[in-house]
Amino acid sequence: MEATQKTARRKMREVREIERLEKERSRPKGHGYAYYLLLILCVVYITDEIATAIGGQMQSVIAQAIFAPVFGAEMAVARMSALTMISLLGAGLAFLYKPLSDRFGRKFFLVTNTFGMGLSLLLISLSTNIPVYLLGGFFTTFFVQHDMQVVYIIETAPAKHRGKVYSMIKAVATMGIMLIPVLRNIFISTDISGWRMVYMIPAIVGMIVSGLALMFARETDAFIMARLAYLRMSDEERAAAKKGKSERASQGGLISGIKFCFRHKQLRWILLSGAFVMWGMMLTSYYETTMTYGYASKFLSQGMALEEAKQRALPFVTSALFLFPVGSALLQFVQGFISDKWGRKAAAVILSASALCSFLLFFFGANNNWAPYLVGFLSGAAVGSFWGAMDACSVITTESTPTNLRTSVLTVTPMISGVLYGFVMNLALILINAYGDAYVGIISVAIAAPGLFIGLMILIFKVKETRGTDINTVGE
Template identity: 40%
Template sequence: MKTKTLTPEKLQKQAARREKELRYWQKQKNRPKRNMYFAYLVLIIAIVYGIDEVASQIGMLMKTEIAADLFQSENSVTILNLLQILNVPFLLVGFLYRPLADKWGRKTFLVINTFGMSLSLFIIFVSNNVFLYFIGAALIQFFVPHDMHVVYIMESSPQKHRAKTYSIIKFFANMTVMLIPILRRTLMTSASEWRKVYMIPAVVGLIVSFLALLFARETDAFLDSRIKYLSMTDEERAEIEARKAAENAQGGLIPALKFAFKHKQLRWLYITTALTGIGFIGSIDYQTIMSYGFAGSMGGYTDEILNSVSINQVTEALMLFPIGSAVAQVIMGFISDAKGRKAAAITTAANCVISFVIFTVGASMDLSPAIVGFFCGAFVGSYYSTNDVLIMMVGESSPTNLRSSAMSAQFIVGAIGYVICYAVYTPITMKFGNVAIAPVAFGLLVPAFIAALVALIKQTSDTRNVDMDTVTGTEWD
């Protein structure tokens, strides 16, 4: 590898910049903490986490109303889903932006991300056309994935209370999703007034971003790490860079994919990941499935019936959605620690299928909205929990030098499932409209998850007690 040679003048400027940055971070480190600092930091982070959850969920919990208003077509939801693919580049660019927090600090990006999410919600609130709506939606895709509030919790909480603090804040954040149906009930008198629901979380988020700017300190963990790095000699920094380069040279997506498909455990975990991806459309169109299910049970899909369902049954059902989702995620955590990863993946996959069937059939049979909403939340929570466990199992089944690459490659394999999903979903729903989404999602998700369950039971092994320092990935061949 070629080493770039710097002139003495450039080396001198580089050293001066490092010295200036070092003094700045040392000054931040020496700032005294105010009384009750941790208490109000937790409050700020909890609200930020809540805004993040609302920004992540609001588009899906309002999808039928948004699509109908923007496109006024029988296949409006399919059109919206296809156009949202245009947001993917913003998501990818966002992943490149996240590592900058390791150099410029956590606080800067906590403030920027919170302000950005809130501004995105506000843009959608004031949008009066498709173009402005997609600007807001694209910005949400850029800012939401960074989770700097989670980094703050991990780096600011006392070690013995870290898991407890995170659990409490995460529970609060999950419950803030209930704000969406509450605002629907309070602010919407018709489905066309969906934009009003974006206003309150946007304003709260903008206020909290300024509170974070004024009152949050940089995390001690970042300050210690950055000060240590800047205090090193040039030789020590060069040694660290050389070590990182050597570690990166051992990995890579192509070597990880080749390795995974040569060995049973990783091969079947990848196959299972792709199978779960086939049911993806159910995890983003659940509100439309619910809306058209209730409308069908009332005798038709007219604008009048859909508007009535939106204001009444759907809003009531969404009150129980976050509770069902939270319960499903808690079940995964307990089973994973008590019985192992494989047992957790099997349980969450089975819960996903059962909950999906109950909520889709329940809506079409006009069951209580509370029951439909709870099992809808349980379905979505179980869907994503299944994928979380599969990611964990891949990490615990990969050798150290390929672990990061193997986990990244898992997303590429999972995309095969998404491609199959959209290849089936798009032409059918474009032809038959939104009413076809429920049967298509049912036909994709149920068989795919049953196949995933069979693969998990018969072809994979548990990884709970694996030593991640010594695992080779060949133990299960």
């Protein structure tokens, strides 16, 4: 009797949900909706990019302001890197949270994540000690994992131009990172005491943008169609589909995503490839510190103390960071055109090679007093190339997964690949804490190069090309 009542209540909820989704689907979007949706997604993406990049671009400043008084100037970044590993717990929780958008829709999570990023940056701006800073970092890491704006773009852009549309929006969003050096130049050009405002202004922008997304963004048609298809299945059809292990009948979740990945050969190879390609993330983690020590080296050679040399290097680093988003945006913009012209795999290979070459030039230039704008452009090119390569891999994953499992799989793949990267990251932290902040650049290259090479070999020879895939029919 009780089971019958539960079934009846569930069916009533599903009927109401079908009515709501049908109403949403039939409601006219209005003239120009696609354009202002892309504008909203672009601004959300800018918020996401700033929240992701600000920790790296303020690394030595935060280390000096919060960690150096406790651990000393020479080991401040190393100790900060070790302690901020706590923020990985946020990434772990995100893996449980993100797949829920396959059940409850994309819009709720787009709004919530954007607001959460703004609130997290606000918490960091108000921090006066290490625990509060780590708490802000924890929540920032949690909310930046989701990339719901990427899911929106992929599910709304036409297949023929998906790579170009994505890369153009990504490039514009990356240019938004220029707000960070602008704020650095205003508030900490020669004195780091105003660092809080560099965080506070993007925090306020993020919370405003979340309100815009709430008012103007609509649920994606791809999600609505996939959810309606599931809700209209009878209990017998769902049971039969589940028994037959039909991925089209699943409504997402972490376990469903894991099962799908390990059951499909294409996804298994993507997981393994991604585990090695992720080693290249070392190139994105310490570029600001590498810059700082590079430009400080000439002052150290003149007999200055480390703290004073780093202060003297501040204007050079800030100038370099102005061109960082230009280099990053350019390479990520090119990714989409390469991806649509020659394929996703070609884009990943070309941009991974670009990441290594650009980083080596950037490292050499910073340590040999090259013009800051050139050094900044090269560092941005290195980081942009790496993320462009990762984006190409992510598109392959997206185009290999049915709509109803898409965010679940996009959650699972970095989680599983990240297990291997976690071991490598721990090795890097041991080396950095053993040798000191001045060696972060050398350690980054030594770890990134072999991982990128192995990962790309797997991608080239084992993963199938997905260019031109109709994502609405994947799995049928």
